[in-house]
């Protein structure tokens with residue numbers, strides 16, 4: 500499916516943009532399904548905020564046991580000090596994760612469409628497994644920053660095997676918080692590893708040199724584009740200061756033959772499955 504030129508871009512940059520990969524109607528159907536899930540969510544179930552700059556979620560069971568569930572996480576600023584919503588529910592959610600692809604039939608079908616399976620094959624996966632899915636809202640006005648990181652830090656395998664497929668469900672640009680990345684940073688190796696420690700988590704620093712954001716490049720994309728992110732490439736997104744949302748759906752795949760550490764934050768009671776496996 501991918502041309503030699505596309506594969507070369509991915510090898511050089513660690514990121515590949517595939518425009519018009521997913522039909523707009525498919526993006527709309529996924530958004531409509533998420534509207535239904537949000538409408539059925541009782542906000543009293545949790546007050547867990549997902550923030551990559553505070554990381555308090557890292558010690559909360561709502562997060563730690565969400566690897567094989569569908570759970571909702573609030574934006575920082577969506578709740579007051581008493582845990583009461585200060586914005587409408589449909590504008591209060593930061594993300595939903597992390598097993599939509601296994602537990603919801605609409606997300607299952609979307610995640611296992613042949614486009615992603617073909618993409619995984621082109622990237623050299625022998626036994627690709629769907630490890631994690633997230634619906635990311637990046638809400639207008641309060642959608643928070645996602646700090647510089649590489650996905651291998653959070654979804655560690657030996658050897659490194661995670662790849663992110665980032666699907667633009669709406670147009671994403673610099674105003675509403677599109678992705679940015681550091682070209683060729685996948686050659687640097689991970690700066691840290693986020694893992695379980697005791698009853699919570701810890702970020703183990705492996706390289707104290709911060710990413711040099713000087714060469715960062717924005718990735719503005721239109722609805723329906725897929726951005727492929729190498730597991731070691733550094734990426735970031737700004738807060739959404741615009742009045743427009745910036746919904747995205749992400750899938751993270753790993754190689755089934757790679758070792759999956761028991762102290763990764765994301766643990767599942769059922770094994771990961773591939774693109775064609777019947778569950």
Ligand code: FE2
Pocket residue numbers: 648649650663734
């Ligand atoms: Fe990421």
